[in-house]
Amino acid sequence: MGERNSPSSTSAPTNERRVRTTQEWLAYFQQNAVRHRPIPWQSTDMGASPAEMAPIRRSLQAWQLGETSDGRHLAASAARYAATIGDPAYRDVIDLFIWEEQRHGALLGRILDDAGIPRRQADWGDTLFRRLRHSITDIEVWTTPVVMVETLAMIYYNAIRRATGSPVLRAVCAQILADEVPHVQLQCERLAVLLRNRSRTRFHLTMLAHRALFLVVMLLVWAGHHRALRAGGFTWPHYRRAAYAKMRRAWQRMDPQRYVWT
Template sequence: MSFDDWLTHFRSNPARQLMIEAGIDWDAPSPLDARTRRAFVRSFQRFELGESGDGERLLAKASAAGDPTYLAALELLVVEEQKHSALFRRGLDHLGAPTLSSHWSDAAFTTLRRALGLRTELALFLIAETVAMGYFVALAEHAPDPVLRGIGRRISTDERDHIRFQIDRLRVGFRRMPGPARVVVGLCWGVIAVGAATVITVDHRAALRACGLSPLDYWGRALRQFRRAAQSVLTRPRARPLGPTTKGS
């Protein structure tokens, strides 16, 4: 498949991003009480750290795959993830809190993905993005602070397309794999997804409650979101590309 549509999307997406950010009143005081503020500080610190990587090793693997259009699109996706990190930093500034220099969950995820090939690393990103997507949507719709809601809107808009992009690329990677082997892959992904959903639910449970979500309900929703994405990759590897949401597909 061609990744021309994705490259066009990522090149034009900064205009949409700026439009969303223009609607955020960054100077507005936070209405949060001390307990709720601590919940979002803890949550934003972990997300800021997780989104801050430079993607150097991932891009090197993508370069070796030999598709320059895909590589160019992936480079722009990495830039978007770095912008998400900057947005979480602005959120922490708004809450009067510092960033973290390290956290065990980020270190473990980074070590695991760096040891693997391109296809498996992209699968790990798909797992991470799908289980976190519900958090970004909850933040956008129900965070009890308008600045945090704006950050949620901004990031969730990007992440919807990031998930679709990863699905399109992973389908290419699995087209030649026999069906039984894809079943085994799906089982392995499922085990990792359970762990990822558990970590995000435990790490962000206070922020989820502040957005009106039961952590247990969130855990179930996160796994359902992952299963839909995994099935799209593994059971329909030759399906028509999803493409960016801006194309209305």
């Protein structure tokens, strides 16, 4: 799924595990910004029955709101971080990352509009997550919950794709999923950079804190979206298993020992 869009196509040696450079990420995001999967908007109706929409409509409203964040706090944190490490292009990478999230929000917004579902202005999960992000300026602490939510987003959009027969909604989910795979990779690689000089003991303590936070985030997503997840075939045990399988891969990717550093 992520193969076609993978930034690895812009990276050099394929047998060497190294984090992509900022320039490689920038090239990837610039290319991806003009890459649009076909979405059959011309369909006269959404192709989703009211019964099909019932368990997912409220949840879609909340994710649409979450994807629509203007990203000002992140852009400011990224700008400060980029200046500190002397890598100004990192700010441009984050700007393009924010733009892609807004693209997801716009796609979901159009889905809601076409289905006659009003857009929400507030949602408890979104408010909680926004407050958490806005209270944080440290790029590591900011990136950590984001990589967790994005990991769970991949399960969520998979569930929505399975819950509906609507070609439009399925195509939108496919676009979002294709974008999210590199998003998680970008955040994992950044965490690997940030954790690189930490002793192994402190690294493992950091991972313990990650596990505690992930449990909370996973439970919150289930609390807010279990109807939609179930509609897509994710019962609680299935969801929990899938969540940990994906997050374990992400944890491996943020381990600095995985990479060759030059």
